[in-house]
Amino acid sequence: DAGVIQSPRHEVTEMGQEVTLRCKPISGHDYLFWYRQTMMRGLELLIYFNNNVPIDDSGMPEDRFSAKMPNASFSTLKIQPSEPRDSAVYFCASSPDGGETQYFGPGTRLLVL
Amino acid sequence: GQNIDQPTEMTATEGAIVQINCTYQTSGFNGLFWYQQHAGEAPTFLSYNVLDGLEEKGRFSSFLSRSKGYSYLLLKELQMKDSASYLCAVFSGGYNKLIFGAGTRLAVHP
Numbered sequence: 001d002a003g004v005i006q007s008p009r010h011e012v013t014e015m016g017q018e019v020t021l022r023c024k025p026i027s028g029h030d031y032l033f034w035y036r037q038t039m040m041r042g043l044e045l046l047i048y049f050n051n052n053v054p055i056d057d058s059g060m061p062e063d064r065f066s067a068k069m070p071n072a073s074f075s076t077l078k079i080q081p082s083e084p085r086d087s088a089v090y091f092c093a094s095s096p097d098g099g100e101t102q103y104f105g106p107g108t109r110l111l112v113l
Numbered sequence: 114g115q116n117i118d119q120p121t122e123m124t125a126t127e128g129a130i131v132q133i134n135c136t137y138q139t140s141g142f143n144g145l146f147w148y149q150q151h152a153g154e155a156p157t158f159l160s161y162n163v164l165d166g167l168e169e170k171g172r173f174s175s176f177l178s179r180s181k182g183y184s185y186l187l188l189k190e191l192q193m194k195d196s197a198s199y200l201c202a203v204f205s206g207g208y209n210k211l212i213f214g215a216g217t218r219l220a221v222h223p
Contacts (some may be wrong), residue, residue: 043216
């Protein structure tokens with residue numbers, strides 16, 4: 001298996017622009033997690049899905065952030081409009097067993113100027 | 114509330130042993146995980162403890178005391194490639210969430 005796939009790997013954008021991050025989980029994994037990692041706040045869970053349904057979005061910082069999972073093999077995290085403080089590494093992870101064993105993608109490094 | 118504490122940085126010498134401590138206070142506990150993260154890379158799973166005691170896996174061992182809210186990761190025969198951040202994480206089963214500590218940045222010197 002190719003593992004969790006994320007795209008793009010790097011994104012540089014200007015403040016106010018829309019940013020869309022993409023994730024393809026490992027086939028057969030029912031859980032998908034979006035994390036954000038910064039030096040200041042470490043690794044934070046933003047939202048997770050079970051069988052394509054959002055279960056807990058309490059970590060989503062504000063309404064500018066939204067996430068979808070239209071099918072079992074694809075999820076997006078969207079930021080609109082983006083702000084410089086959104087600059088971070090965004091990881092997607094998938095799990096076959098309820099979240100205990102999580103496999104992380106390579107991350108998307110986002111820089112908002 | 115959720116609180117996971119671990120030292121920010123540690124240094125050690127190649128070939129030596131290092132112990133990275135983690136204390137936690139979380140609402141709900143279904144296991145403690147250690148992840149390794151090299152600079153610029155994704156976290157990768159190292160170990161998992163759900164019962165008290167020591168779990169050994171090659172050069173790495175992890176210990177858990179649930180009554181004390183305490184865990185440590187023990188790295189033996191340190192190698193230069195062990196220089197990385199080590200993340201302690203508590204799995205809160207009721208919420209299906211992994212809650213991560215800020216990580217300990219380990220530097221291994223020759």
